[in-house]
Amino acid sequence: MLHIGCHLSSVNGFLAMGKEALGIQADTFQFFTRNPRGGKAKELDPADAAALMALMEEHRFAKVIAHAPYTLNPCSDKPQTREFALMTMADDLQRMEALPGQYYNFHPGSHVGQGTEKGIELIAETLNKTLKPSQTTTVLLETMAGKGSEIGGRFEELREILDRVELSDQMGVCLDTCHVYDAGYDIVNDLDGVLAEFDRIVGLSRLKAIHVNDSKNPFYSHKDRHEKIGLGSIGTEAFGRLVRHPALKGLSFCLETPCDLAGYAEEIQLLRRLAEAE
Ligand code: FE
Ligand code: FE
Ligand code: ZN
Numbered sequence: 001m002l003h004i005g006c007h008l009s010s011v012n013g014f015l016a017m018g019k020e021a022l023g024i025q026a027d028t029f030q031f032f033t034r035n036p037r038g039g040k041a042k043e044l045d046p047a048d049a050a051a052l053m054a055l056m057e058e059h060r061f062a063k064v065i066a067h068a069p070y071t072l073n074p075c076s077d078k079p080q081t082r083e084f085a086l087m088t089m090a091d092d093l094q095r096m097e098a099l100p101g102q103y104y105n106f107h108p109g110s111h112v113g114q115g116t117e118k119g120i121e122l123i124a125e126t127l128n129k130t131l132k133p134s135q136t137t138t139v140l141l142e143t144m145a146g147k148g149s150e151i152g153g154r155f156e157e158l159r160e161i162l163d164r165v166e167l168s169d170q171m172g173v174c175l176d177t178c179h180v181y182d183a184g185y186d187i188v189n190d191l192d193g194v195l196a197e198f199d200r201i202v203g204l205s206r207l208k209a210i211h212v213n214d215s216k217n218p219f220y221s222h223k224d225r226h227e228k229i230g231l232g233s234i235g236t237e238a239f240g241r242l243v244r245h246p247a248l249k250g251l252s253f254c255l256e257t258p259c260d261l262a263g264y265a266e267e268i269q270l271l272r273r274l275a276e277a278e
Contacts, residue, residue, distance in 0.1 A: 001160075002243050004128035004212070005029035006255035006264040013045060014052035014099070022059060024265035026274070030065040033092045038069045038084070041095065062252040064095055065174070065209055068106035075109040075119035075151060080132070082122060084110070089130045096137040098214040100207055101125055103252065105140040105174045108152040108161060119151045124164030131167040140149035140174040140208055145182035145224035145240030153183040153222070155201040164204070176211035176256075177242065178227070181234055185221040188238040195247050209252040212239065214273065223224045228257045229267045240274035 005026035008017045010033075021029045034041040054152060056064070089106065096104055111119030131139065131249035141243040146153020151161075162168050175198070181187055185194045198204065214232030230236040243253065255267055 001250075002246055002253060002272055003028050003220075003250065004243075004253040004255070004268055004271055005171045006093070006259070006268070007031070007067075008161040011024035012207050013048045015048050015055065015208050018052045018055040018061075020261070021061075021178060022055070025268055026259060026264075027059060028062040028064055028254060030067055030178050030254045030256070032069065033104075034088075035068060035096070036067075036069050036071070038071045038088065041091065044095050044098055046098055049258060053099060060139070062250070063102050063208070064099070065103045065105050065252060065254055066099075067090065068092060068104065069188060070105060070107055072085075073109040073112075075111050075114070075122035076254050077112050077114050077258075079152050083124065084128055085250060086126050089126065093132070093135055093137055095140070097135065100136040102137060103140050103172070103174070105142055105209065107144060107150075108157070110149045111151060111209075112149050116151060116157060119149070120157060120160045120164070123151060126245075127161070127165045128167075131165070132171050133167060135170060138172050139172055139222050140172045142174045142211070143180050143183070145179040145184075146184075146222045147224050153179075154196055159201050162202070172208035174209040175204045175207060175210060176213060177234060177239075178211070178215040178232075181215050182188070182217060186219060187220070187242065191241050191245060195245065199247075204247055205250070207251065208255060210242070210248060212242070212253050212255050212267075213257055214239075226257055228259060228263065229255070229270060236270070236274070239271060240277060242253050244278060 144152035
């Protein structure tokens with residue numbers, strides 16, 4: 001059974017997102033914890049969070065994904081920027097306890113010329129100051145396209161971060177199809193090979209979620225521009241093999257394509273059909 005949803009707006013609160021997901025036959029979804037460019041989070045309503053948890057349980061949702069603002073950079077060369085990332089992540093993780101046991105996904109960051117090793121060290125340092133033994137949320141590192149000085153374009157970099165995190169049992173990985181394809185992992189012609197490499201370097205048990213996006217750019221372009229499913233360089237057939245792959249069974253699949261709600265509903269239908277095919 002494929003668990004799939006899409007990115008939703010959190011402006012109307014948690015329960016509203018759950019209902020919106022149900023309306024498009026989704027059984028998971030993703031939302032930003034606050035304005036994607038950062039800024040203060042909205043006051044959290046515990047009753048609203050509890051109502052979403054009840055809806056998710058009733059409708060057997062897979063875990064949902066809270067996405068950190070993408071401007072956070074825990075490996076910036078500026079101490080204030082790193083401090084802001086730390087404070088925001090700590091606050092987000094505390095708030096996530098209102099939705100126990102879900103995922104919190106973030107972009108590892110850009111080392112801005114300090115080098116990959118330094119970047120990895122700073123990211124791990126932020127996580128070690130942020131993760132708490134008592135938290136129920138699993139924190140996911142997202143695979144990146146390797147644009148500019150981005151960390152996370154190579155599976156080895158994610159492995160190195162995980163190796164340096166003390167509470168690494170609370171960590172996992174979210175694989176973004178557009179990002180890995182742009183980074184040079186050929187999920188179109190060799191999905192098995194890419195997953196075997198992921199398993200060897202990171203471990204498939206770490207893989208918790210999949211961002212399902214086609215790419216506007218060719219293989220290995222290091223660009224990161226998402227396209228609607230089937231309209232980009234990855235193509236519908238490759239997504240069919242992805243949603244049917246036994247190693248990915250049960251994960252939270254989430255669309256981040258340039259779609260409105262009706263467009264997402266169609267993509268969810270398409271991927272559910274592909275998952276049942278063969
Ligand atoms: Fe992301
Ligand atoms: Fe993504
Ligand atoms: Zn992206």
